[in-house]
Amino acid sequence: MTDPPRQLTLGQWDLRYRQLEQAGMTQPSYGGPLSRHLAEGDLRLARLRYDDSPAALRLWNFLLTEEDRLHEARSHGKKIVGTMKDLGTIPVMADAIDNVVAFYPDGAWWSPCVMENSTGLLEIADSMGIDESFCPVRAMIGAFVTGHHFPIPDLLTCSVGATCDDFSAIAQRLEDLGHPILWWEVPHRRHPDQGEASIQLPGGCLAPKTQVDLVRSELLRVKGAIEDLAGEPLDEPRLRSGIAKANRIRSCLAELRDLAYTARPCPMPALEMLIAEMLAIHFCSDREECLGVLEALLAEVKARVRAGVGLLDADAARVFWVNPVADLRVMNLLEACGARVCGTEYLFTHALDLISEDRAPMDALAATALADPMVGSADDRAMRIEREIRRFGAEAVVVSRIPGASHCVWEGWVIQDVLGDRCPVPVLEIEVPSVADAVTPELRTRLEAIVETVHQRRTR
Amino acid sequence: MICAGIDAGSRTIKVVLLDRDTGRVVGQGLSNQGVEQSALVTSLFEAVLSEQGLTRRDVERIVATGYGRNAVEFADTTVTEITCHAKGVRHLVPEAATVIDIGGEDSKLIRLDARGRVRDFAMNDRCAAGTGRFLEVVAARLGTPIEAFGATASQSRTPAPISRMCVVFAETEIIGLLAAHTPLPDIAAGVQAAIAARVAGMAGRKVDAPVVFTGGVARVSGMKESLESALGQPVAVAPDPQMTGALGAALAAAEMAGA
Numbered sequence: 154m155t156d157p158p159r160q161l162t163l164g165q166w167d168l169r170y171r172q173l174e175q176a177g178m179t180q181p182s183y184g185g186p187l188s189r190h191l192a193e194g195d196l197r198l199a200r201l202r203y204d205d206s207p208a209a210l211r212l213w214n215f216l217l218t219e220e221d222r223l224h225e226a227r228s229h230g231k232k233i234v235g236t237m238k239d240l241g242t243i244p245v246m247a248d249a250i251d252n253v254v255a256f257y258p259d260g261a262w263w264s265p266c267v268m269e270n271s272t273g274l275l276e277i278a279d280s281m282g283i284d285e286s287f288c289p290v291r292a293m294i295g296a297f298v299t300g301h302h303f304p305i306p307d308l309l310t311c312s313v314g315a316t317c318d319d320f321s322a323i324a325q326r327l328e329d330l331g332h333p334i335l336w337w338e339v340p341h342r343r344h345p346d347q348g349e350a351s352i353q354l355p356g357g358c359l360a361p362k363t364q365v366d367l368v369r370s371e372l373l374r375v376k377g378a379i380e381d382l383a384g385e386p387l388d389e390p391r392l393r394s395g396i397a398k399a400n401r402i403r404s405c406l407a408e409l410r411d412l413a414y415t416a417r418p419c420p421m422p423a424l425e426m427l428i429a430e431m432l433a434i435h436f437c438s439d440r441e442e443c444l445g446v447l448e449a450l451l452a453e454v455k456a457r458v459r460a461g462v463g464l465l466d467a468d469a470a471r472v473f474w475v476n477p478v479a480d481l482r483v484m485n486l487l488e489a490c491g492a493r494v495c496g497t498e499y500l501f502t503h504a505l506d507l508i509s510e511d512r513a514p515m516d517a518l519a520a521t522a523l524a525d526p527m528v529g530s531a532d533d534r535a536m537r538i539e540r541e542i543r544r545f546g547a548e549a550v551v552v553s554r555i556p557g558a559s560h561c562v563w564e565g566w567v568i569q570d571v572l573g574d575r576c577p578v579p580v581l582e583i584e585v586p587s588v589a590d591a592v593t594p595e596l597r598t599r600l601e602a603i604v605e606t607v608h609q610r611r612t613r
Numbered sequence: 614m615i616c617a618g619i620d621a622g623s624r625t626i627k628v629v630l631l632d633r634d635t636g637r638v639v640g641q642g643l644s645n646q647g648v649e650q651s652a653l654v655t656s657l658f659e660a661v662l663s664e665q666g667l668t669r670r671d672v673e674r675i676v677a678t679g680y681g682r683n684a685v686e687f688a689d690t691t692v693t694e695i696t697c698h699a700k701g702v703r704h705l706v707p708e709a710a711t712v713i714d715i716g717g718e719d720s721k722l723i724r725l726d727a728r729g730r731v732r733d734f735a736m737n738d739r740c741a742a743g744t745g746r747f748l749e750v751v752a753a754r755l756g757t758p759i760e761a762f763g764a765t766a767s768q769s770r771t772p773a774p775i776s777r778m779c780v781v782f783a784e785t786e787i788i789g790l791l792a793a794h795t796p797l798p799d800i801a802a803g804v805q806a807a808i809a810a811r812v813a814g815m816a817g818r819k820v821d822a823p824v825v826f827t828g829g830v831a832r833v834s835g836m837k838e839s840l841e842s843a844l845g846q847p848v849a850v851a852p853d854p855q856m857t858g859a860l861g862a863a864l865a866a867a868e869m870a871g872a
Contacts, residue, residue, distance in 0.1 A: 566817065569817070570817070573733075573819070577732075579731075579732065579733040579734070580733065581734070581735075582735070594680065595719070595736075598680070598693050598694070598695075598736075599736060601693045602693040602694075602695035602696065602731075602734060605692065605693055605695070605696045605731070606695070606696075606730075606731045606732075606733070606734070609696070609730040609731055610730070610732075612730075
């Protein structure tokens, strides 16, 4: 990194790509100019602005070639596990066996945004009775029907119980369509009764030991199914190795988040950070390469911090962002309005926390699964957000609702109330649909207003 | 010197001219919004200046706000309506702690700190329920001019229960109420209560007094009382409530000019 970083349009990236290529940039096998993904139908890419580093290029190319990787895995005879609604537990197990890859069919929820509804995935879900009263993850049904986005998995797993009512309904519809699902239950996490045996979970919550035991027994069923699929045992050394590798990714991401969200000026845009954080859930079906991608991004951020360079105004409002956006463009919009992201809670914080390497592997994985913010109370979630706001020095919170997502309807209010009582920063709730173009003026007004509010509060 | 605030709202455009030295409003005007937003703003601005014997050269700074603020090409800068309503209300009612603004296409609740700056705010989401548009739709359906809507509602003894969640559904409900021969005043009062309930819902459990009501809907008689009922506390209508955002923009312009 020699020049100050910039955010580029897709067209500008093409020019930069040629320059970097002439300068001898090395790329992985999935490398290439970003605009080729546009030509392949990812229409939305033309509307985004990207970090200009080769590390960011690698990140985007890694994300946008996931389908190719899965098809390649299938062609090489690897077994494919679709891990639905688990956000970080089953892939740790599945990837511990060489001839198994795990992926995240839920990720299809971004297809309507990235491809601007050109694939008709939501319409297919509509036609099957899963309409817009459900979360956009319903696009996954369309992806299974068309078979264009990923190969049909050899094994489908889905957590159920306290995780998400919407997803449960969507996955049940999928099962009706002839895709058998191995359901595993996660109970609603409760606080232990006085004197009740309890377990400390990653992230700091306590849960009754009986609940952790229940989740472990459920995960053992999944483990058995993966072993049957692979024809190989998922023994303790493999599990320990899998956990250690997952923790390398989580550690790398933790360091990246700490630097990116605290350094001034901002060393990495919100959009690339969102994509990077998502990798912790599923590794884009290649754990080793995932680590390489994140390490390259971290190296870039470290170099920028050392050089004292970054993007966005140095006095950009420091915003903590809650929930992932259905339209990626909104992360660009936030920055265009004069803010930067300083901390996030994308509903999968348990995939960011280190998995205990001191416990028996299945106990450790069960504790991680039970630390899922979605299975606990909104109060627990709000209190973790409060701690993170203080840690990252955020000046405002944006709670981004996902249309149709049942948990979003009431959680925003709880988070707002808890923060209002304990951590008086302004909290803004917005709703971001899959393609937010029509509501961009309204979103812009709200985001500009929160930036103005932050600046007014600084003058106190 | 003169500072100008322009509130390019979704239904109307408002202009306020402020004498920065005296802090007095020296001119103001209002016109309907339309497709040619930029031309309409320019025309109104020139007309207000002309009425006061002023030209653009007399104007030191212009701040645009409102939904159409980016269409005001001759503005020096833009500020959101949240900040502008807060500034306008602080100027008019210094002790105000909460601002409720109900405009043509949105409604907002703004919490102010002791110094009148925005502490927090909430806005309605992608739905005309809780906005002036709701009133317009229902007035048209009832065949009542919007100007007479409040008077009609005031004759109600038993406001009809109407959904506060969606204008489209509410309109369907109103068709049903009309078919059931529900008196028009009861429907009108029911609509006012639905808007007030929607706004109160947005406010959550904390609404600090005093509460000041701004925006075009504040001019509709009966809305203040409906809000008071929904919030369970007194509500004061800002003087000339439709102009509050433009006033706030003019005050912002004056602050910037003086900085």
